[in-house]
Amino acid sequence: MSLSCPTGQHDKHDVYAAQCPCRGVLDLLANKWAALAIGAMENGPQRFGELQRRLEGVSPKVLTNTLRRLEDAGFVDRTIYPAVPLHVEYALTGLGRSVAEPLAGLRSWVEDNLHRITSL
Structure with a gap:
């Protein structure tokens, strides 16, 4: 994922600007399967089958695409x-670990406040 800034400034981004590369990152991280996959790897590396069992309801194709995008x-x-057979493990990088905490907070907030949400 290339993150070139359209203004040429690399220290300041505006996620509200139409061409800001932040939007692609936000789109990836706001995806439910990406947020859940990151959470499933918080305690260490996971094999594909382990991730698929943990993320109940995800298809192999969607999980593969999600992991590729995260990678x-x-x-x-x-x-x-x-x-x-071939043994493949997926693990969070330092960047992945740094985003795991805010995503964990969001997942916890959803679980704690689901009863207050009137419609989905």
């Missing part, structure tokens, strides 16, 4: 271990 953006590392 491309630098939030997740994918490590392949040579074995039969």
Whole structure:
């Protein structure tokens, strides 16, 4: 994911500006499967099957696409271990760990306040 700033300023971004690259990052992190996958990896590396079981209801295709997007953006590392069958683990990078905490807060807020939300 390339994050070039249209104004040429790399220290100031405005997520409300139409062309701000922040919007792509916000779109990725606001996706329910991305937020849940990051949460599922908070306690350490996970194999694909472990993630799929933890994220009940996610299809293999959607989980694969989500993990690829998170990896491309630098939030997740994918490590392949040579074995039969192939052993692949996904783990949060430093950047992924830094966003895990605010996402955990959002997930907790939703769980705590769901009863107050009148419609979905």
